[in-house]
Amino acid sequence: MxxxxxxxxxxxxxxxxxxxxxxxxxxxxxxxxxxxxxxxxxxxxxxxxxxxxxxxxxxxxxxxxxxxxxxxxxxxxxxxxxxxxxxxxxxxxxxxxxxxxxxxxxxxxxxxxxxxxxxxxxxxxxxxxxxxxxxxxxxxxxxxxxxxxxxxxxxxxxxxxxxxxxxxxxxxxxxxxxxxxxxxxxxxxxxxxxxxxxxxxxxxxxxxxxxxxxxVVPSASAAARSAARSRIAAATCNGKAPAITTGEVVMAYLAEQVEAIVNFDPKARLGEHDAVHKMRVAVRRTRSALRSYRPVLDTGRTVPLGPELRWLAQELGEVRDREVLRMRFQGAPEFLLDDLEKQERSAYRRLDASLKEPRYFALLDALDALIADPPLAAAAGKKARKELPGLVTRAWDRMAEEYASIKTAADPDVARHETRKEAKRVRYAAELAVPVLGVAAKRVVKEATRIQSVLGGYQDGVIAMEHLAAAAKRTRVPAEAFTLGVMYGKEQCAAETSRDRLATTWSQTLGPSF
Incomplete structure (x- = not known):
C-alpha cells in the first residue's frame, strides 16, 4: 500500500x-x-x-x-x-x-x-x-x-x-x-x-x-455513485452503450462530479496546488449538467440547486482568481507579488469560513440526495444514443447565438464573456456524452475547448489589466508605476491578440455532427 x-x-x-x-x-x-x-x-x-x-x-x-x-x-x-x-x-x-x-x-x-x-x-x-x-x-x-x-x-x-x-x-x-x-x-x-x-x-x-x-456501511449516495459508474463502465466495455438510458448517463456524470467536490474539499482547505481550481470545475460541471440536461431531470428539485452551486463556485473563484494572477505575474516586481499573496491569504480565509457554513453542508446533503434518489423526468428513460445528440446540439446552438450577438451588443465584452460561459457548457455537455457518442462527442469537446481558451485568454488579460491599473493607483513610487505600465501594455497586447483570434477560431469549427 x-x-x-x-x-x-x-x-x-x-x-x-x-x-x-x-x-x-x-x-x-x-x-x-x-x-x-x-x-x-x-x-x-x-x-x-x-x-x-x-x-x-x-x-x-x-x-x-x-x-x-x-x-x-x-x-x-x-x-x-x-x-x-x-x-x-x-x-x-x-x-x-x-x-x-x-x-x-x-x-x-x-x-x-x-x-x-x-x-x-x-x-x-x-x-x-x-x-x-x-x-x-x-x-x-x-x-x-x-x-x-x-x-x-x-x-x-x-x-x-x-x-x-x-x-x-x-x-x-x-x-x-x-x-x-x-x-x-x-x-x-x-x-x-x-x-x-x-x-x-x-x-x-x-x-x-x-x-x-x-x-461500517457506505452511505446511500456513495453506493449510488459506485453503482452508476459500474453500470456505465460495464455497458461501454461490453459494447452495450446503445442500451444505456439518458438518465443513467447523466446521473453517472453527476455522481462523478459530486465525488470530485467531496474529494477536493480537504485539498482546497489545505491550499494544495490546483485543488481549488479542480473543485471549482467540478461545481461548474455539476451546475452546467443540471442546466443542459433539464429535460432529463425534475426541475422542481434541480433548479433550487443552481443558486447554491453558483455561490460555491464564486467562493472558490475568489481564491482561484488570485492564484491565476500570481502564476501569471511570476517574475514580476516583489511589491506586486507581495500584494497578491496578501489578497490570496485573505481569500483562503474567507473560503475556509464558507466551507464551514451550514449553507455549504446543506448543499452537500442536497447533492447526496440527488445522487441517491435521482429526480428523473420523462426523457431520462429514453435511449442515450438517440437523446444525447439533440441535447448537445441545443447547447451548441445557445453558444452560437451568444457568439453572433458580439457584433451587435452594446458591450461586446459582456457578449464575449457570455459566449465563453456557453462554450464551457457545451464542453461539459459533450464530455457527459462521450461514453455513449464517442469520437463525435470528443470532437465537440475539442472545438468548444478551443473557443473557450481563446475567449479565456482575452478575459484573463482584461482581469490582469484591471488588477495592474488598481495597483498603479496605490503606488507612489515612480519606478513601480513605470513597471506596472509596461506590464499593462504587454497584457493589453496579449488580450487583443486573443480577441482577434476568435473569428478565425470560430470559422474553423464544424459544430456537432452526430
Whole structure:
C-alpha cells in the first residue's frame, strides 16, 4: 500500500501550514497467526544488516461520527500515545493505494484539533466527533539496513487488542513491511518470505477497518455513485452503450462530479496546488449538467440547486482568481507579488469560513440526495444514443447565438464573456456524452475547448489589466508605476491578440455532427 504522508501542525491558514514530514510510504500488511514466527530476514536484496528489535507500546483512540462516516470513506482519525510519533493522526485516501496523513500534537484527549476536524467537515457536516474504538498495540520493529547504515525498510510485528463501542475485545496479529530507501524488489522479497512462513496478505487496509467490520456501511449516495459508474463502465466495455438510458448517463456524470467536490474539499482547505481550481470545475460541471440536461431531470428539485452551486463556485473563484494572477505575474516586481499573496491569504480565509457554513453542508446533503434518489423526468428513460445528440446540439446552438450577438451588443465584452460561459457548457455537455457518442462527442469537446481558451485568454488579460491599473493607483513610487505600465501594455497586447483570434477560431469549427 502506497501512503503519502503530510504532517501538519494545526496551522491557521493554508499558507502557514508547517510541513514537518512529507514522504511517499510504500507499505504492505500481512495477517499472521498467534504462533507466527518472524522469519530470518537476512539475505534480502540490498540488506547488509538487521537493526536490534525495538518494542513500543501504542495506545490509540479513534474518533468518528456515531454513524461512522469517516470509516465509510476510508478515513481514520486517531489520537495515539507511545512510539516515536505520538499525537493526532488523520489519514485520508489520496488514490487507489495511497493515503495522505496529517498530524497534530497530542493536545487534549477528547478535543479533536480544529484544523483536523475542518479537513473532514465535508463528511461530518456538523456532526460531533467522538471516540468509537481503541487499539492497544505491542509493536516490535526490526529495521533492514544497507551496508552504509541507511534504512532500507522497516518490519513491524504487531500484537493488537481492539475494542469497539459496546463490543467484545478482538485480538489479532499482523505484520507491516514499510519500504524506506530500499528498492521495490526488497518489498516484494520480504513479502514472499513472510508468506512462506505462513503470513497472508491482509484483507483490510487498516486496523480500524478490521475491528469495525460490518458496522461500517457506505452511505446511500456513495453506493449510488459506485453503482452508476459500474453500470456505465460495464455497458461501454461490453459494447452495450446503445442500451444505456439518458438518465443513467447523466446521473453517472453527476455522481462523478459530486465525488470530485467531496474529494477536493480537504485539498482546497489545505491550499494544495490546483485543488481549488479542480473543485471549482467540478461545481461548474455539476451546475452546467443540471442546466443542459433539464429535460432529463425534475426541475422542481434541480433548479433550487443552481443558486447554491453558483455561490460555491464564486467562493472558490475568489481564491482561484488570485492564484491565476500570481502564476501569471511570476517574475514580476516583489511589491506586486507581495500584494497578491496578501489578497490570496485573505481569500483562503474567507473560503475556509464558507466551507464551514451550514449553507455549504446543506448543499452537500442536497447533492447526496440527488445522487441517491435521482429526480428523473420523462426523457431520462429514453435511449442515450438517440437523446444525447439533440441535447448537445441545443447547447451548441445557445453558444452560437451568444457568439453572433458580439457584433451587435452594446458591450461586446459582456457578449464575449457570455459566449465563453456557453462554450464551457457545451464542453461539459459533450464530455457527459462521450461514453455513449464517442469520437463525435470528443470532437465537440475539442472545438468548444478551443473557443473557450481563446475567449479565456482575452478575459484573463482584461482581469490582469484591471488588477495592474488598481495597483498603479496605490503606488507612489515612480519606478513601480513605470513597471506596472509596461506590464499593462504587454497584457493589453496579449488580450487583443486573443480577441482577434476568435473569428478565425470560430470559422474553423464544424459544430456537432452526430
Amino acid at each position: 502506497l501512503v503519502t504522508w503530510v504532517c501538519v501542525y494545526v496551522p491557521e491558514r493554508p499558507e502557514e501550514q508547517s510541513v514537518a514530514d512529507r514522504h511517499l510510504e510504500i507499505e504492505q500488511k500481512y495477517d499472521a497467526a498467534a504462533d507466527f514466527v518472524l522469519p530470518n530476514l537476512d539475505g534480502l536484496p540490498g540488506v547488509a544488516a538487521l537493526g536490534e528489535p525495538e518494542v513500543h507500546e501504542l495506545h490509540a483512540t479513534y474518533f468518528d461520527t456515531p454513524d461512522l462516516r469517516l470509516a465509510a470513506n476510508r478515513i481514520t482519525l486517531r489520537r495515539r500515545r507511545g512510539g516515536t510519533d505520538a499525537g493526532w493522526h488523520l489519514k485520508m485516501p489520496a488514490g487507489p493505494d495511497s493515503k495522505q496523513e496529517l498530524r497534530a500534537p497530542l493536545g487534549r484527549p477528547l478535543v479533536v484539533p480544529a484544523r483536523l476536524a475542518g479537513l473532514v467537515a465535508v463528511h461530518t457536516r456538523g456532526a460531533e466527533l467522538s471516540p468509537v474504538a481503541t487499539l492497544e498495540t505491542r509493536r516490535t520493529v526490526v529495521r533492514l539496513l544497507a551496508a552504509d547504515g541507511a534504512e532500507l525498510a522497516e518490519v513491524a510485528d504487531d500484537l493488537v487488542t481492539g475494542r469497539g463501542l459496546d463490543a467484545e475485545p478482538q485480538r489479532w496479529r499482523e505484520v507491516e513491511v514499510e519500504l524506506g530507501s530500499g528498492p521495490p524488489e526488497l518489498l516484494k522479497a520480504a513479502g514472499k518470505r513472510l508468506r512462506k512462513s505462513g503470513a497472508k496478505r491482509a484483507k483490510s487496509s487498516s486496523k480500524l477497518g478490521r475491528l469495525l467490520g460490518d458496522a
